[in-house]
Amino acid sequence: MKKIEVVAAILKHGNEILCAQRAESKLEYISKKFEFPGGKIEAGESKKEALKRELEEELNINPNINDLYLTVVHQYPDFELTMHSFLCDVDTKEITLNEHISSQWLKRTELLGLDWAAADVPIVDKLMQNG
Numbered sequence: 001m002k003k004i005e006v007v008a009a010i011l012k013h014g015n016e017i018l019c020a021q022r023a024e025s026k027l028e029y030i031s032k033k034f035e036f037p038g039g040k041i042e043a044g045e046s047k048k049e050a051l052k053r054e055l056e057e058e059l060n061i062n063p064n065i066n067d068l069y070l071t072v073v074h075q076y077p078d079f080e081l082t083m084h085s086f087l088c089d090v091d092t093k094e095i096t097l098n099e100h101i102s103s104q105w106l107k108r109t110e111l112l113g114l115d116w117a118a119a120d121v122p123i124v125d126k127l128m129q130n131g
């Protein structure tokens with residue numbers, strides 16, 4: 001089974017968190033799902049270097065990347081995903097959506113209302129518990 005290692009950012013502005021909607025995909029289980037922005041780690045990159053690059057590519061932002069929040073291992077039908085999520089503080093809500101089709105800034109208590117990618121659910125649960 002194919003394995004993918006990904007980094008993702010929990011972008012916080014005050015008490016709000018950025019939720020970003022993926023584009024349509026032929027993989028129905030991730031198509032148009034909400035996620036935390038990020039992407040695959042490339043050869044030779046550290047996790048934080050990969051996340052910095054992805055956030056510039058996807059959103060045109062360069063925030064401080066803080067501590068590792070949670071690592072999730074999730075088995076999708078076509079691959080095994082290991083996803084490392086990091087807390088990041090941003091001082092502005094201004095972002096450019098270069099890849100995502102929509103985004104919302106939500107309070108922790110509001111996060112469950114979205115249709116998240118399955119691998120994100122443990123992260124969303126932890127964010128809601130610690131709210």
Ligand SMILES: Nc1nc2c([nH]c(=O)n2[C@@H]2O[C@H](COP(=O)(O)OP(=O)(O)OP(=O)(O)O)[C@@H](O)[C@H]2O)c(=O)[nH]1
Binds near residue numbers: 008035041054083120
């Ligand atoms: N970035 C990110 N990827 C996630 C999340 N949840 C989740 O299941 N994934 C999965 O992890 C994989 C990351 O792929 P990606 O398409 O974002 O990575 P990438 O930017 O490097 O894409 P590329 O391969 O097109 O260059 C996808 O299969 C995606 O569905 C999440 O919260 N953030």
